[in-house]
Amino acid sequence: MVAASQVRTETPTRARLWVLCLSFLVSLITYLDRVCISAAAPAMSQDLSLTSMQMGYVFSVFALSYAVFEIPAGWWGDRVGQRSVLTRIVSGWSIFTILTGLARSYPVLLITRFLFGGAEAGAYPTLSRALARWFPADERAWANGVMWTGARLGGAIAPPVAAILIASIGWRATFGLFGCIGFAWCAVFWAWFRDDPAEHKGVNAAELEKIRGNAAPAPSRAHFHAPWARIFSSGTVWALFGMYFCSAYGFWFFVSWLPTFLMREHGLSLAKSGVYSSLPLASGAIACVAGGGLSDWLVRCTGNVKWSRRAIGAGGFILAAAGFGFASKVHSPLAAVLLLALADGSHDLALPVAWATVTDVGGRSGGTTSAFMNMASSLSAMVSSVSAAWLATRFGSFDAMLAAASGVYLIGAILWLRIDPTQRVNA
16 A cells, blocks of 8 residues: 555656557547448449448448447446457457458348447447546546547547448458458557556556545455446436437438538539548547547646536537538538538537547446447437438438438437536446
C-alpha cells in the first residue's frame, strides 16, 4: 500500500494515453473495414449483378446482425473483461472482411455480411467501457471524442484509398488487404492492455488516484450482475436509445450510399467520388474531439453535467438537420458535399457526448447500457440502408432520403432534452 503523502508528491504516469492510442487505432481500423464496402459497391454490384435493392440488403443485413448481437457482446465485455472480448471482436471482423472479398454470389455475400455484423458487435460498447475504467469522469467525453475521431478518419481515408486500390488491384484484393490490418492490432493490444489499471506495471499510484478519484475499486467480475430491470425501466436509457436511432439514420448514408449518390446524381468518377466522400467524415473527425472537449470544459466550468451534455447533443443535432435539409436542395456536387460535411460534423459534435453519457448512466454496467444504445444505431442503419434505396427508386433521386434524415435529426434533438446523465442504473 502506497502512503497518501507519496501519492500526492508523485508525478502521475500517463499510461492511460496509450490506452487512448490503442482505442483510436482500432476505431480507425473498424471504419476502414466498414466503409470499404461503400466505395466497392458500384464494382461489386456490376461484378455480382446486384440491383440497388439487393445492395441495400447487403448493407442492412450487417446492421441487423450487429443489432442482434450487440447487447450480448456488451454484457460479455462487462462480465469477462475488455481485453479478451476486444481481441476476439477485432480478430473476427478481420476474418470476415477478408471473406467479403471472396464472396462469389449474392447469397454468399449476404451470409458473410451477416456474420461480419455479429463478429463486430460490441466493439464500441466494450471500447467505451475500457475508457471509462481508464479515465476520470471529467476526461471521458474528450477520450471518447478521440476514439471516435479514429473512426471518422478511418471512414474519411477508406473511400479514396479503396477507390485507388479497387482501380489497381480489384475490390476482392482490397478487402483482403484491409482485413489483415486488424491482426497486428490484436497482437499489440493483448500484450499491453489490462482491464484494471491497477494491474498495469506502467500505472503508478498517482495516476491510479487520478483515474479513480474518490471512487472505490470496482468489485470482482465474478460478482457482476447486470441490473436488467433498472436498465429497461430507465427513461434516460430509452431516450438514449431513441436519440441514437435518430443519430444513425442520416449518418449511415455516408458509409453506404454516398459514393453511389455522387456518381449517379452528380456524374462524378469513382476516384473523384472517393475524394468527395471523405470530406463529411473528415469534418466529423475534427468535430468528435471538439464536441467531447467542449462538453468536458462545460462540466468543469459549470459543474452541471446534465446541461453540459444536453447542450452539445441537442445543438449538434439541430445543425445536422439543417445540413441534410439544405443538401437535398442543391445541384452542385461540391455544395452538396460541403452541406453534408456540415451535417456530419454537427452530428459528431454530439457523438462523444452520447457515449460519455451512456457510460456514466451505466456505471459498472456501462458496456451493457452502451450496447443497448448502440443497438438502436444498428436497427436504424438497417432501416436507413433499405429506405435510401427505396426512396431513390420511388422518387428518382436520393434527395428524399436527405430530407427524411433532416426530420429524423430534429426528433433526436428533442430526445436529447430528455436525457439525464446523473440518473445512474448501477454504481
